[in-house]
Amino acid sequence: MSAGGRQTGRTTLAMIAASAGVSVATVSKVVNGRQDVAPDTRAQVEELLRQHGYVPPSARRSVGTGATVELIVHGSFGAYATQVIEGVVHAGSEMGASIAIGQVDDDDLPAGSPETWARRLATSGRAGVVIVTGALTSAHIDALALTGLPLVVLDPMSLPRVEVTSVGSTNFAGGLAATQHLLALGHRRIGYVGGPPDSGCNQARLHGYRAALESAGIATDPGLVHNEHFHYEVGLRAGARLLDIPHPPTAVVGGSDTIALGIIEAARLRSLRIPQDLSVTGFDDTELARMASPPLTAVRQPLREMGRVAVKTVLQMAAGETLDSHHVELATELVVRGTTAPPAGAPPES
Structure with missing residues (x-):
């Protein structure tokens, strides 16, 4: 011993x-x-x-063609999760691995003790685990580590431990680009509606928003910032609050596409036109952004590529290969469509 x-x-x-x-x-x-x-x-x-x-004997094996990766999606299988799953499944096909897909909610973590759950995965022959956005406790992550099963968290909202391997995007740069775009159009009163306040990806997007305002010499107005969840209903509710204040914003940065669509609906219910009366940006650039009317200006996360990298990474870990980095961030890109325009009476900067 x-x-x-x-x-x-x-x-x-x-x-x-x-x-x-x-x-x-x-x-x-x-x-x-x-x-x-x-x-x-x-x-x-x-x-x-x-x-x-x-470590169960079934977890002590070489990883090759026929390996199975457990994909756990936190939340619903919406447009965001669907694009990630497509990337994961395609990557699995390319690499000869099968993908087993499961789903958990905040109030529906894996049944049983974390140790029992982790060993069940190990004894079922899984080569590794990929979690989308993250929902497991530190105890679950510790239990996985004890079985020898590698773990990759994709687009993490938060990481219980810094050494957990993750794949994400440049969230700060995305929040910065969306806000700078609105500033260049001439907007000076810009709101922000995002996800959970303690979410790492939301904090980065919010910091990008604040940095853009500060660079333009504009102080952040706490009354124009709302953080709750990446849900349509949050955009609808927060959008209503922002649009009903005495001095409403002329533009709003949405922390996700679903939030942005909720804000747009709040504007429609008040007979406001998009983008003539209110400019809105989203984040993710899912198919919802392209299907919206008008099509949504959004920060594009390379969701399918993130899924591919996550699968490749977890299989590398399972094979005992050394990773170049335990934290990978893929570049975001602002896609300008029909929901942003100069505010009435304020021409864009040259």
């Missing part, structure tokens, strides 16, 4: 059973997620498995 109590050689079920004072069959039941084990015994065995860093 090492000084920290961790087995220096490969841990076996027999070692765990001896330490716990139970049979190998009981330990095997815990590893395989069986429920016919007393809660106290299960907790004791799981703690020993964690301490010893037990």
Whole structure:
């Protein structure tokens, strides 16, 4: 045993059973997620498995053609998730890997203890796990690490640990570009409606928005900023609030395409024209942006490419390859369409 109590050689079920004072069959039941084990015994065995860093035999294999990657989508399968899934599935096809797709919500994390869930994935033959936007706790991530299963978080809203491998986009640059575009059109009173306040990607977009305003000599007005969730209903509600204040904005930066569409609907309900009376930008550039009327000016995230890179990265990790970087950011791009124009009476800057 090492000084920290961790087995220096490969841990076996027999070692765990001896330490716990139970049979190998009981330990095997815990590893395989069986429920016919007393809660106290299960907790004791799981703690020993964690301490010893037990890796199931099925997780100790070479990775090649036929590997299966677990893709966990946080939230609904909307336009955003669909484009990511397309990239993941196409990448899996190119690399000879299968993709198993699951979905979790904030209130619907994987059933059972994190250790049981992680070992269930490992014993099912998964080569690795890709999580879209992230929904797992630190305990779930620790449990995955103990099984030896590599993890990649795609477009993370937050990372419980900095060493978790992630694939994202240049969110700060995107927020900056959208706001600079509106400033160049002549807007000076610009709002921002984004996602969760503690979300890393939203914070970066908001910082880009603020940086653009400050560079133009404009102080950020807290009354024009709203952060909640990346949902249509948030855009509708926040848009209504912004448009009903005595001195409303002439433009709003949306933290997602769905938020932007909600803001546009709030304007329509007030008989405001887009973009003549209000300019709006989105973020993601999903198919919703192109289908909107008028088509939405949006910051494009390369969602399909992000999915491809995530799959490639997790398979590299599973094969024991060294990564060039544990945090990859792909470039965003502002796509100008029909929802932005100069404010009435204010020509764009030359």
